[in-house]
Amino acid sequence: MRWSKVFIPTLREAPADAEAPSHQFLLRAGYIRQVAAGVYAHLFLAQRSFLKINQIIREEMNRIGAQEFYLPALNPAELWKESGRWDQVDVIFKFKDRNQHDLCLGITHEEEMTNIARSELRSYRQLPQIWYQIQEKFRDEPRPKSGLLRLRQFIMKDSYSFDLDEAGLDVSYQKHVDAYHRIFERCGLRFLHVEAFSGMMGGKVSSEFTAPAEVGEDSIAVCDCGYAANFEKAQSRPAPVDDLPGDSPPEPFATPGKKTIDDLVKFTAESPARMIKTLDFFVESHPVVILLRGDHTMSETKLAMTLGTDVFRPATPEEAFALHGAHLGSLGPVGLKGVRIIADLALEGRKNLLAGANRDGEHLRNVTPSRDFQAEFADVRQVEEGDPCIQCGRPLRVTKAIELGHVFKLGRRYSEAMHATVLDEQGKEVTLVMGSYGIGVERILSAAAEQNHDKDGLFLPRPIAPFEVILTAANMDDAAVRAAAESLYDELLKHRVDALFDDRDERPGVKFKDADLVGVPFRITVGKRKIGQGLVELLERSTKQATDVKLPEVIPALRGRLGC
């Protein structure tokens, strides 16, 4: 393409409402323009990138035997009511047609795909199936943000697997995990595959692929040994604590006015790791008492997992008083009757701890779990940066990351609700076992932009950059430069190099600045001084390393760098 003929509206300054680097540069480089909050027009350069990204996705999905579909974004309400999500999910764009029928725009397509599966799949002989599409999704997000990072309309590659049993699902799931690794690898991203929570999608096992970046919304705990998990789900070994010896029974002591762990630490000079923190919650009308080590923080997500529901709330001070016979500050587990007590794993096997005495102004020492009170032990603690890795014991790091893709073992959540069954070998009706797998296409581009920019602009990975090379003719009015550039451009096209020829009648400075901005990984510069010696310049954008190359050698040199 000749720059003089195409529309690449670069900006010298970033629009004031763009903050994230990917947002600023995609605007400045003329990739995108905003239409509304969380809604963007993809201009020429963006569309070229997306076509390349989609092609990579397609190739890798096809490679695992997935079949490409294209379902409508416009969905009748019936299916969503059947699965229960019409009322459960609040980001659905809902509206009525002229006949007052409820419709919505698809947020994802479990319902639609399951609907096809149930009406068409009859026999185990037809399994497994993997169906996918690259299609628009609509979500009425409470807070769209950061350019293409959180959109209300976005492109998703979503796929759905249908298997006869769990073993089959495991295979389909693993195929996706492998495909996703190849996709993100080929897109040139730095990424992590991490354990995750399934949230409202339903199902038990899920993991996500994330790209480390400052502006990411996910927090990821990572370790050098390869362990990586969503912060909400991450586990760690609690730092070991030496408990005091002895088997004395709990002994009350006065702690007037000491209400917090901090107060108690100052008052007793004991380590908070030797204290028990007591938190009361209610699940519907049932109280649940949560115990944690004094220096630990509870993870609401893990508690939700343990309780099997995310509908719970902290007890009011009055409710806590009714349960313990004491006010907040002196709550403890000893002597509680008929209440479910969940103790964090960090309290298992410990002895002689400090806890509230359930009498105002008093605490107990020598409290030993399982002797002085009974509790279920579960992991309800949020990890902290520096905690020993659950696998190898080295300190965990916490990093921000962009969620690129998420893979779920759904199980029978949708197939059961929508009666999607086939007959097995014995002629018995069997409910399909499903998986669902998503990739955010815009997020691949934004993550690449976040990971590959400097003060002057973008340098996208070659496979997803809108062009592979930009041919800059520094002086179009110089006959020798012009002739050399024109013939180089022809040669590049002949060699099927994806080239953008900056043939504009602009000053060299303007062209160099624009070339730096637009995210093309290589630049060939033809200038009037060097062309006299038969030389042109080959520059790698990411490092800005430039080398002078003899004119006939520049295309082989470039192709070598491009790996083709």
Added chain:
RNA sequence: CGGGGCGUAGCGUAGCCUGGUAGCGCGCUUGGUUCGGGACCAAGAGGUCGGAGGUUCAAAUCCUCUCGCCCCGACCA
């Protein structure tokens, strides 16, 4: 949904407190000079100051309502 900020030409902004014909830089058009890191000179085009209502002789400016956008938090398949 809670908190904060902002809407003035394509982009960045001044003017608003203290009401009196809307200004600057970049970009754009034309002519000339220039030409390896966002040139210079000259002449131009371009704005219902987000919208509605009100106060006033007079509103970008004051008041009320409203719409939109951004950021933090909540939420997040």
